[in-house]
Amino acid sequence: xxxxxxxxxxxxxxxxxxxxxxxxxxxxxxxxxxxxxxxxxxxxxxxxxxxxxxxxxxxxxxxxxxxxxxxxxxxxxxxxxxxxxxxxxxxxxxxxxxxxxxxxxxxxxxxxxxxxxxxxxxxxxxxxxxxxxxxxxxxxxxxxxxxxxxxxxxxxxxxxxxxxxxxxxxxxxxxxxxxxxxxxxxxxxxxxxxxxxxxxxxxxxxxxxxxxxxxxxxxxxxxxxxxxxxxxxxxxxxxxxxxxxxxxxxxxxxxxxxxxxxxxxxxxxxxxxxxxxxxxxxxxxxxxxxxxxxxxxxxxxxxxxxxxxxxxxxxxxxxxxxxxxxx
Amino acid sequence: xxxxxxxxxxxxxxxxxxxxxxxxxxxxxxxxxxxxxxxxxxxxxxxxxxxxxxxxxxxxxxxxxxxxxxxxxxxxxxxxxxxxxxxxxxxxxxxxxxxxxxxxxxxxxxxxxxxxxxxxxxxxxxxxxxxxxxxxxxxxxxxxxxxxxxxxxxxxxxxxxxxxxxxxxxxxxxxxxxxxxxxxxxxxxxxxxxxxxxxxxxxxxxxxxxxxxxxxxxxxxxxxxxxxxxxxxxxxxxxxxxxxxxxxxxxxxxxxxxxxxxxxxxxxxxxxxxxxxxx
Amino acid sequence: xxxxxxxxxxxxxxxxxxxxxxxxxxxxxxxxxxxxxxxxxxxxxxxxxxxxxxxxxxxxxxxxxxxxxxxxxxxxxxxxxxxxxxxxxxxxxxxxxxxxxxxxxxxxxxxxxxxxxxxxxxxxxxxxxxxxxxxxxxxxxxxxxxxxxxxxxxxxxxxxxxxxxxxxxxxxxxxxxxxxxxxxxxxxxxxxxxxxxxxxxxxxxxxxxxxxxxxxxxxxxxxxxxxxxxxxxxxxxxxxxxxxxxxxxxxxxxxxxxxxxxxxxxxxxxxxxxxxxxxxxxxxxxxxxxxxxxxxxxxxxxxxxxxxxxxxxxxxxxxxxxxxxxxxxxxxxxxxxxxxx
Numbered sequence: 001x002x003x004x005x006x007x008x009x010x011x012x013x014x015x016x017x018x019x020x021x022x023x024x025x026x027x028x029x030x031x032x033x034x035x036x037x038x039x040x041x042x043x044x045x046x047x048x049x050x051x052x053x054x055x056x057x058x059x060x061x062x063x064x065x066x067x068x069x070x071x072x073x074x075x076x077x078x079x080x081x082x083x084x085x086x087x088x089x090x091x092x093x094x095x096x097x098x099x100x101x102x103x104x105x106x107x108x109x110x111x112x113x114x115x116x117x118x119x120x121x122x123x124x125x126x127x128x129x130x131x132x133x134x135x136x137x138x139x140x141x142x143x144x145x146x147x148x149x150x151x152x153x154x155x156x157x158x159x160x161x162x163x164x165x166x167x168x169x170x171x172x173x174x175x176x177x178x179x180x181x182x183x184x185x186x187x188x189x190x191x192x193x194x195x196x197x198x199x200x201x202x203x204x205x206x207x208x209x210x211x212x213x214x215x216x217x218x219x220x221x222x223x224x225x226x227x228x229x230x231x232x233x234x235x236x237x238x239x240x241x242x243x244x245x246x247x248x249x250x251x252x253x254x255x256x257x258x259x260x261x262x263x264x265x266x267x268x269x270x271x272x273x274x275x276x277x278x279x280x281x282x283x284x285x286x287x288x289x290x291x292x293x294x295x296x297x298x299x300x301x302x303x304x305x306x307x308x309x310x311x312x313x314x315x316x317x318x319x320x321x322x323x324x325x326x327x
Numbered sequence: 328x329x330x331x332x333x334x335x336x337x338x339x340x341x342x343x344x345x346x347x348x349x350x351x352x353x354x355x356x357x358x359x360x361x362x363x364x365x366x367x368x369x370x371x372x373x374x375x376x377x378x379x380x381x382x383x384x385x386x387x388x389x390x391x392x393x394x395x396x397x398x399x400x401x402x403x404x405x406x407x408x409x410x411x412x413x414x415x416x417x418x419x420x421x422x423x424x425x426x427x428x429x430x431x432x433x434x435x436x437x438x439x440x441x442x443x444x445x446x447x448x449x450x451x452x453x454x455x456x457x458x459x460x461x462x463x464x465x466x467x468x469x470x471x472x473x474x475x476x477x478x479x480x481x482x483x484x485x486x487x488x489x490x491x492x493x494x495x496x497x498x499x500x501x502x503x504x505x506x507x508x509x510x511x512x513x514x515x516x517x518x519x520x521x522x523x524x525x526x527x528x529x530x531x532x533x534x535x536x537x538x539x540x541x542x543x544x545x546x547x548x549x550x551x552x553x554x555x556x557x558x559x560x561x562x563x564x565x566x567x568x569x570x571x572x573x574x575x576x577x578x579x580x581x582x583x584x585x586x587x588x589x590x591x592x593x594x595x596x597x598x599x600x601x602x603x604x605x606x
Numbered sequence: 607x608x609x610x611x612x613x614x615x616x617x618x619x620x621x622x623x624x625x626x627x628x629x630x631x632x633x634x635x636x637x638x639x640x641x642x643x644x645x646x647x648x649x650x651x652x653x654x655x656x657x658x659x660x661x662x663x664x665x666x667x668x669x670x671x672x673x674x675x676x677x678x679x680x681x682x683x684x685x686x687x688x689x690x691x692x693x694x695x696x697x698x699x700x701x702x703x704x705x706x707x708x709x710x711x712x713x714x715x716x717x718x719x720x721x722x723x724x725x726x727x728x729x730x731x732x733x734x735x736x737x738x739x740x741x742x743x744x745x746x747x748x749x750x751x752x753x754x755x756x757x758x759x760x761x762x763x764x765x766x767x768x769x770x771x772x773x774x775x776x777x778x779x780x781x782x783x784x785x786x787x788x789x790x791x792x793x794x795x796x797x798x799x800x801x802x803x804x805x806x807x808x809x810x811x812x813x814x815x816x817x818x819x820x821x822x823x824x825x826x827x828x829x830x831x832x833x834x835x836x837x838x839x840x841x842x843x844x845x846x847x848x849x850x851x852x853x854x855x856x857x858x859x860x861x862x863x864x865x866x867x868x869x870x871x872x873x874x875x876x877x878x879x880x881x882x883x884x885x886x887x888x889x890x891x892x893x894x895x896x897x898x899x900x901x902x903x904x905x906x907x908x909x910x911x912x913x914x915x916x917x918x919x920x921x922x923x924x925x926x927x928x929x930x931x932x933x934x935x936x937x938x939x940x941x942x943x944x945x946x947x
Contacts, residue, residue: 043792043793043794044763044792146880160881162881163881190655190656190819191655191819191821191860191863191864191865192655192859192860192863192878193655193881194863194865195862195863195865195878196878196879198865217792217793218865219793219867220822220864220865220866220867221865223865223866223867223868223869224865224866224869247867247868248868257794258793258794259867260797261793261794261796261797262793262822262867263797263800263820263822263823263825263826263827264822264826264866264867264868265867266797266826271794271795271796271797271798271801272794272797275762494709495704495706495709495710496709496710496711496712496713498670498704498710499702499704499710499711500712501670501690501694502668502670502694502701502702503694503701503723503724503727503773503774503777504691504694504695504698504727504728505723505727506691506727509727514712514715517714518712518713518714
């Protein structure tokens with residue numbers, strides 16, 4: 001089997017704050033195979049954005065990686081220096097599509113000025129501005145932006161939300177990356193625009209031979225787009241596997257509860273009782289245990305072993321160790 | 328209390344607060360604290376221009392009065408002027424700002440244009456002109472300063488009110504059927520107040536400075552008042568020799584202005600409702 | 607059955623003004639000739655994409671926005687044509703919950719004070735009565751008196767929705783306009799909030815106008831659904847029929863675009879191309895014609911009226927009778943794309 005484009009194992013990140021040390025990521029495990037789209041799903045506060053920052057090496061001040069590996073095409077990114085990351089990884093081999101297309105562009109510069117800048121840094125093969133512009137026009141056409149030539153001389157506010165997201169996708173592709181990390185890129189968009197963007201992303205992944213880490217809270221979007229899913233609860237990977245079987249028959253009690261809240265699946269809008277624990281006072285062992293209907297004393301005592309109940313699927317839950325899975 | 332803890336960690340602000348408290352303390356208890364309280368008015372020509380000594384730590388002035396006592400007694404006058412000026416400026420500026428910010432059209436435009444005209448007037452020039460007109464006195468200086476300071480409050484309050492009246496919580500109140508006065512006085516005003524308090528604190532220091540300048544130019548306090556600016560003006564003639572005569576009243580002005588400015592800056596940093604906690 | 611609320615030919619114009627010594631700005635026709643009925647105890651969904659006028663419609667019914675034309679009747683009484691202040695007095699039985707519940711609260715006021723303020727505005731002067739009514743409603747929305755001394759920023763998104771509901775429920779409204787009540791909430795919190803909405807409807811005999819862009823929520827919660835496109839209602843039908851067999855081409859594309867947990871079960875319809883035209887420069891004829899796969903020449907010249915179809919459905923389309931029952935042949939959906947990779 002080919003080397004995973006991205007493999008994160010045992011990642012622990014803590015942040016030193018005013019009120020003590022919070023372990024934001026407790027154990028994160030994810031594997032993204034080449035040419036695939038992996039959905040990272042979790043509710044607010046689960047550590048999704050810290051995970052992205054840890055992969056890109058842009059953790060905020062006070063944050064520290066305590067343990068774990070972030071392997072990108074066989075190299076551990078955590079061992080790279082800041083200069084190496086800037087030169088060879090960020091913006092070139094790994095690029096990023098942000099959540100809010102309104103905030104990610106500088107309103108004072110034209111699109112052309114902002115995008116050629118990136119190419120100047122990361123694509124030295126393109127020597128002149130004319131070459132860079134030609135490359136950008138080609139990309140903007142590919143992301144189906146109307147009037148691709150004219151777009152370079154316009155300002156961000158002259159585009160709609162969907163068009164701005166297309167611009168950012170083009171920008172992310174400009175330096176032929178191997179991995180694209182997308183942080184909820186369709187959350188701010190209307191459904192019909194969202195659908196257009198999802199179709200586009202799928203096409204681009206196939207066409208450019210990319211791998212994509214797609215971070216979202218929307219299980220419907222995951223079902224539409226992703227090949228595999230990794231579910232995170234309060235900084236812990238609880239379950240991962242191929243999309244269709246995982247959504248059809250979730251294994252971990254949290255994944256089950258989460259899917260049970262989805263309007264398409266829910267019986268009576270029960271919700272999940274309780275609240276996500278603060279990472280300052282997280283229980284040891286499984287962090288979902290205090291809210292879990294099937295919890296037993298062992299759950300809060302130690303971390304569960306990783307289990308593979310079915311080929312390709314992984315779950316971190318003590319219930320599966322003892323083979324006492326609730327129906 | 329988070330707000331106090333955060334403030335307590337801000338060293339310059341705490342220094343500012345300390346200075347302001349000292350100035351206020353001196354202003355209230357000055358007559359009991361000054362070693363020679365009667366030196367506000369009495370002169371002792373036999374001991375004129377004595378350098379600092381144990382009996383007169385800041386030395387004496389051209390009329391033989393204890394400079395330390397006069398610096399202490401001067402605090403009350405300086406603070407009184409500053410409070411009156413800033414208070415009057417707020418009384419004019421804040422309601423006008425609320426009105427201009429909440430209404431649209433002619434009234435709002437009119438208020439803001441008049442504000443601009445007053446902002447364009449140089450403060451000192453107007454003060455000098457008024458002093459000429461009404462005679463040099465602390466009162467005419469105060470009137471002139473208040474007349475030039477209110478537009479700053481109008482501007483701040485207008486901008487804040489405009490921002491707040493577009494905010495969702497005002498919209499929600501209108502949806503509940505709340506009246507204009509309730510929204511304006513109970514919701515918009517308190518929310519707009521933090522920048523006003525910051526401005527007012529800095530304004531107190533600034534007014535002390537400008538009042539001292541007017542005193543220096545002979546357009547404010549009149550002798551024999553123990554005024555800091557006046558003292559610096561009187562000391563000019565004796566300067567190379569009697570350095571203490573100018574230095575100590577000058578330092579008093581500097582420290583007081585600095586104190587209010589540091590405190591104002593510190594308050595600006597904590598003027599955030601999210602620091603409010605129920606417990 | 608009499609309606610709680612009737613909206614007849616309602617049009618709303620936004621933003622146009624005559625300016626002093628400058629060129630006047632023509633208004634945007636945000637809502638155009640909308641007809642709606644809200645029945646007692648009903649949840650009427652209003653769906654559409656951003657800029658379709660659904661929020662403006664809600665605000666106009668509430669009274670914060672003045673209508674340009676049309677009639678609003680509350681329990682048979684005409685309450686239209688009023689300035690905002692009077693409109694709010696005449697329509698005290700209608701209340702509104704903002705999309706961003708946290709921002710709709712004064713950040714300097716404790717929640718207890720905010721909750722009692724609503725009663726104070728409506729003339730409840732006795733402090734004991736205010737306290738009692740607020741406590742009763744807090745219990746009804748699943749909070750308790752411990753939130754009283756707290757400030758908005760100290761609460762979670764789900765708790766803030768509950769506070770927002772409590773704030774208007776103390777006024778004993780009959781109709782509640784819910785503007786995107788679940789946007790920005792996590793799935794598990796959203797489920798609890800929807801559950802609460804159903805519970806409150808039963809307990810207080812409320813009718814909801816449920817403004818949302820989340821079709822899966824609307825499908826689960828609403829009795830009837832109105833679909834808006836650029837200021838007009840293009841289709842209005844019972845939720846079940848609308849989702850099972852949409853009539854208007856826009857409704858079809860909208861439903862097909864909504865992500866689903868099981869994409870294979872959804873009918874494949876072509877992804878809608880392009881974006882809606884600006885409401886400030888509406889084309890003549892049907893506003894959807896430029897993006898509609900079935901547009902005929904007539905659609906570009908003549909705006910179709912909302913007409914009654916079978917079983918209580920209404921649709922504004924010249925061609926709804928001619929359209930195929932289900933999927934459009936040759937169309938590619940995201941589901942199929944995901945399938946081949």
